[in-house]
Amino acid sequence: MAQNSESHQHEPQKTAGTEHSTKGAYVTGGEFTRDTNYIEDRVVADPQAAQSAPQEESSSIGDPRLAGLTEGGQAWPVEPGRYRLVAARACPWAHRSIIIRRLLGLEDAISLGAPGPTHDARSWTFDLDEGGVDPVLGTERLQENYFARFPDYPRGITVPALVDVPTGGVVTNNYPQLTFDLSTQWREHHRTGAPDLLPEDKLDEMLPMIKRIFTEVNNGVYRAGFAGSQSAYQDAYDRLFTALDWLESHLSERRYLMGEHITEADVRLFTTLVRFDPVYHGHFKCNRNKLTEMPNLWAYARDLFQTPGFGDTVDFDQIKRHYYEVHEDLNPTQIVPVGPDLGNWLGEHGREALGGSPFGTGTAPGPVAASEQPGGANPLYR
Numbered sequence: 001m002a003q004n005s006e007s008h009q010h011e012p013q014k015t016a017g018t019e020h021s022t023k024g025a026y027v028t029g030g031e032f033t034r035d036t037n038y039i040e041d042r043v044v045a046d047p048q049a050a051q052s053a054p055q056e057e058s059s060s061i062g063d064p065r066l067a068g069l070t071e072g073g074q075a076w077p078v079e080p081g082r083y084r085l086v087a088a089r090a091c092p093w094a095h096r097s098i099i100i101r102r103l104l105g106l107e108d109a110i111s112l113g114a115p116g117p118t119h120d121a122r123s124w125t126f127d128l129d130e131g132g133v134d135p136v137l138g139t140e141r142l143q144e145n146y147f148a149r150f151p152d153y154p155r156g157i158t159v160p161a162l163v164d165v166p167t168g169g170v171v172t173n174n175y176p177q178l179t180f181d182l183s184t185q186w187r188e189h190h191r192t193g194a195p196d197l198l199p200e201d202k203l204d205e206m207l208p209m210i211k212r213i214f215t216e217v218n219n220g221v222y223r224a225g226f227a228g229s230q231s232a233y234q235d236a237y238d239r240l241f242t243a244l245d246w247l248e249s250h251l252s253e254r255r256y257l258m259g260e261h262i263t264e265a266d267v268r269l270f271t272t273l274v275r276f277d278p279v280y281h282g283h284f285k286c287n288r289n290k291l292t293e294m295p296n297l298w299a300y301a302r303d304l305f306q307t308p309g310f311g312d313t314v315d316f317d318q319i320k321r322h323y324y325e326v327h328e329d330l331n332p333t334q335i336v337p338v339g340p341d342l343g344n345w346l347g348e349h350g351r352e353a354l355g356g357s358p359f360g361t362g363t364a365p366g367p368v369a370a371s372e373q374p375g376g377a378n379p380l381y382r
Contacts, residue, residue: 007197009067009101012288013037013340019050019228027226027227027228027329027330028226028228029228029229029233030227030228030229030232031223031226031227031228031229031232031235031236032222032223032225032226032232032236033229034219034222035155035156036060037155038158038172038173038174038175039150039171039173039174040069040070040071040072040073040172040174040177041071041073041074041075041076041171041172041173041174042066042073042074042075042076042172042174042181043067043075043076043077043078043083043161043162043171043172043185044075044076044077044078044175044185045075045078045185045187046049046226046362047075047076048075048299049067049077049104050067050068050069050175051068051069052068052073053056053069053368054067054068054150055068055069055070056068056069056070058070058071059176059177060176060214060215061176061207061211061214062174062176062177062178062179062180062208063177063180063207064180064183064184064198064264064298065202065203066177066180076164076171076176076211078176078185078186078187078188078189080087080108080109080110080360081109081111081165082164082165082166082380083110083111083138083162083163083164083171084110084111084112084113084134084137084162084163084165085097085098085101085110085111085112085113085160085161085163085220085241086113086114086115086134086137086145086159086160086161086163087112087113087114087159087160087161088114088115088116088117088124088159088318088322089114089313089315089318089319089374090116090117090315090318090319090321090322090323091158091307091313091322092218092271092275093160093175093271094159094160094175094197095159095313095314096175096179096267096268096270096271096344097160097178097182098112098275098313099267099270099271099309099310099313100179100182100183100192100197100264100267101182101314101364102195102313102325102368103262103267103309103365104182104186104190104191104194104195104197105181105191105194105365106156106182106186106189106191107194107369107372109189109349110162110182110213111136111165113126113134113136113137113163113373114126114128114372115127115128115142115159116128116318117317117318117319117321117325118169118322118324118325118326119157121139122143122144122157123141123142123143123157123231124141124142124157124159125140125141125142125301125372126139126140126141126142128375136165137163137168138168138353139166139168140199141157141267141335142157142159142161143157145161145163145168145169146161146169146170147171148167148168148169149164149169149171150169150170151172153227154347157234158173158175159173160161160173160178162178162276177244179263179264179267180198182301183197183198183264184198186352189218191365192363193359193362193363193364194361194362195262195358195359195360195362196261196296196362197262197263197267198263198264199258199261199263202258202263202292205258206257206263206264206265209257209258210264210268212243212267213243213265213268213269213272214268214278215246216239216240216242216243217240217243217244217269217272218234218269218271218272219267220239220243221240221272221275221276221280221284221286222284223236223239223240224236224237224240224280224284224285224286225280225283225285225286225327225330226284226329226330227283237285237288240286241286244294244297247269247296247297248294248295248296248297251296251297251300252296253354254354255300255303255351255354255355255356256300256356256358257269259287259356260303260355260356260357260359260360261357261358261359261360266304267310270301270304270305270310273297273300273301273304274301274305274311274314275318275323276290276291277290277291277292277314277318277323277340278319278320278337278339278340279319279323281303282337283323283324283327283330284330285332287381292344294326299349299350299351300349300351302344302345302346302347302349302351303349305336305345305346305380306345306346306349307358307364308364308365309364309365309368311345311354311378311380312373312374312380312381313323313368313374314378314379314380315374315375315377315378316376316377316378317375317376317377318374320336321336324336325339325341332356342377342378343378345351345377345379345380346379346380
């Protein structure tokens with residue numbers, strides 16, 4: 001599939017100067033602060049047990065050990081076929097849910113709705129589907145599904161969102177907890193050979209690492225990109241590269257973040273790394289160096305990209321279109337860069353020399369269903 005195949009076919013959504021413009025939505029002055037208040041409902045294997053358990057504390061990264069609910073949260077039953085995961089391929093937070101759904105083999109249990117890469121101030125749209133309507137939910141905008149449950153929903157319309165198909169209403173958009181729950185609450189519906197992404201003996205080490213990756217890397221690139229002052233940008237820049245240097249060292253002796261096999265920590269880091277050179281290096285001014293100039297991180301990222309479940313879910317065209325077209329504060333022309341070249345993602349990485357294997361005692365997922373293959377630039381699909 002040719003690189004940048006979509007960029008020649010689409011003109012940006014020209015919302016600049018209209019009531020639906022995103023101008024002023026991202027750069028608001030000083031340090032960028034992410035709103036981490038989400039709909040904290042959970043889909044669980046035993047709703048009654050979750051409702052009866054002591055109240056839990058909210059967490060910016062989620063917690064796979066949660067037995068109960070946070071304040072105001074409701075419990076919904078695990079029920080194959082009932083829920084639709086609405087996850088834009090462009091968004092790193094949504095992308096991680098696509099990867100984990102695929103690694104665990106939940107494609108038949110939870111359907112996937114894929115909005116297009118761009119949105120205006122209202123919400124993501126299903127513009128990639130025939131007629132611009134999601135074929136299962138029957139809606140044009142994800143906003144409609146939020147409003148179906150919360151008519152006056154006051155926050156941003158975010159992805160991923162798990163939607164209750166019978167009612168069309170959103171169940172949760174709490175993406176940090178959602179992916180943990182896919183591993184723990186949906187276990188009965190995992191494919192044979194699904195990897196253990198949350199090994200019990202690694203959790204005490206993994207959760208602090210996930211916290212640091214979220215704070216300094218996943219959100220760190222946004223803190224740099226959406227900084228509203230030079231000092232806020234400088235601080236974000238320094239924090240980001242301090243963390244990347246730490247990861248570069250950490251991965252010099254381990255094939256994966258937690259050792260010999262992939263875990264959820266690797267999924268959470270990968271979705272930032274795969275966007276680094278195409279977007280964050282230039283668009284977010286994270287330009288001390290490119291990912292390709294950090295030997296261990298670059299080899300690690302290629303190792304994951306070439307692992308079934310990771311790179312085969314990536315759509316580089318959608319990634320670039322989202323950032324460069326939506327963020328009018330940073331790119332008012334909405335011009336999408338042509339590069340970088342993508343062929344190097346398939347180069348030899350040499351990480352096998354560190355030992356280990358991606359799936360441990362499990363197996364790789366099968367091929368991506370034709371209906372779910374990314375449509376944009378990706379060297380795996382050439």
